[in-house]
Amino acid sequence: MTDEATKTTPLYEEHRRAGAKIIPFGGWLMPVQYTSISDEHQAVRKNVGIFDISHMGQLIASGSNAREWLNRMLTNNVDKLEVRGGQYTFLLNQNGGIIDDLIVYRIEAEKFLLVVNASRVDEDFAWLQAHILPDVELTNRSDSYAGVAIQGPRIGELMKAILGDDFELPARNTIADAELNVMQLAVARTGYTGEDGVEVFFDAKYAPAFWTTVLEKGKPLGIRPCGLGARDTLRLEMCYPLNGNDLTPEHNPLEAGLGFFVDLTKPNFTGREILAQAKEQGLKRRLAPFRMQGKGPPPRPHYTVYRGDEKIGEVNSGTLSPSLGYGIGMAYLPTEHAKIGTELQIEIRGQKFPAVIEKKPLYKKQA
Template identity: 45%
Template structure:
């Protein structure tokens, strides 16, 4: 399969980005350096090319009711112009994808999904949506650029001349700029105040250039996106979530409405009754060394789990990570070891998130 390029690929080349593959796409990993980009997002604002992610429009009479059977959050309770995070599950209760549903009109929703899972998600929706509901994959027509950082609200105001000051966390609206109506939502993956901007694909370069012309804005790649989300202990599909892992094991019950019916709800209830077999935990290392995906987690020399994500934390100055362990050891304060064949790190389980000073709800 050919590796895909976003409409901003040439812009990234001009900026001399380092590229890497992600979810079938050739994506910018960093420009000036991951730590610089990370710190600039926490201090000012950065733009991220997120065009690789997928978007679907789901519409038709009783669309909310139909969608509600497929996702874990309660779609019928989403207010107009609000969005909600949740999951699509397979029959065994594993996560097909984590996603956000936007309520655009009473019977019209946008679903935003991960890049690598777009086709799998589409298949699952086709399989379960009734024929009366229309499902449109608009991923190739929509460019998504995220602006994240404490100054992002003023920057949008100054650069695009639109007032997003009334947008609450996890709401969105349609705004006129670049000669068309575009959705801006107050959402993100960094723990900072931030916005996700959706425009027609042929407006991507213009929007990128406009935002970048403001000296408070720098470009950031997927490297910084990963360290920023990890400091917030946000899950990344393929690491903390996958087809064999359920949302309860990941500690994400607040995004699952067990009061309504949805695919594999019975499996979740069963796993809860029987007791969860593993739990996601956060841990900090007692040095600058980073645990890496796949490291074993040991307690008193017994293997109790494995690391799913790990990095040096630029904001905190030490190694941090997440991983699944046997539930009995999940409490904060537990001392553990993280090892591969060459490295052994001392770590302590802590309460999420790692980073608590973000401007997210400012």
């Protein structure tokens, strides 16, 4: 992906002041780490961490026909959402390929919030607008909203410290309103780390004040600001896919192992026929999670995957797992090579290193 990063979030100056290392990501200048990816990762697994997710996009769909229309545009079943409920879902092209993965919240009976990937905002909006129906209004609110993800086992304590002892976390996958002084907050019990946590959205002008408050209140709980580096290692330990790496228009959600978020019983949605057909014929490839065996360098995207002498694919996501201490990754492999326990070799700088396919998630939380 060519990355001409020009945009900055309302928290950019906070990141600079905290000494973050800044990288281009999805057209944005974002913090990759503040101190160390491993330390930030462990803060989220053991205590709590805060991430700037203001780069993500927010689209609002409303109107008497919005629910019906979204059910045609998205793979999951919007009818299952009560007001305040949210669900993970996909926006597909006519070939069943993935344009974006997103969360849709039903914020009112006839009003929906779509939280989409930063690099896909314009594409999603253009696609949706091109397929709009009467009695639906679609607006792009990405520039007026900022957001943070606050993730980790101490989230409950932290939110009470910020919002008062009476505050209760919303149920999983739901979104609730909250107030902090003049700030209106939308608090969603979701995340991308495998830990309990929330994603909070608010008017962009409040971003520095809210960020600072969370860090202050979180200090006694061991909070750390966390960058995209830790966001990537945390999500990959859970085998959550990353748009662009693991999800592209060349892949469908079934191959990605995310059929749970595709409701093929819905009569009509973009890509449905092709997915139903693919399922019936048997999937040709699968996104397989793997771990490296023995000492060796961590796997990285595009490294070649072998089984014996046969090249069978390439790595889509790979890193050193800070929780586990060994290399982990995911790769699309032909179905016959994608079974749990299959021994693989990953070619790294001309040398092959042993790996094995595991069940997801690669990291399991200690009880």
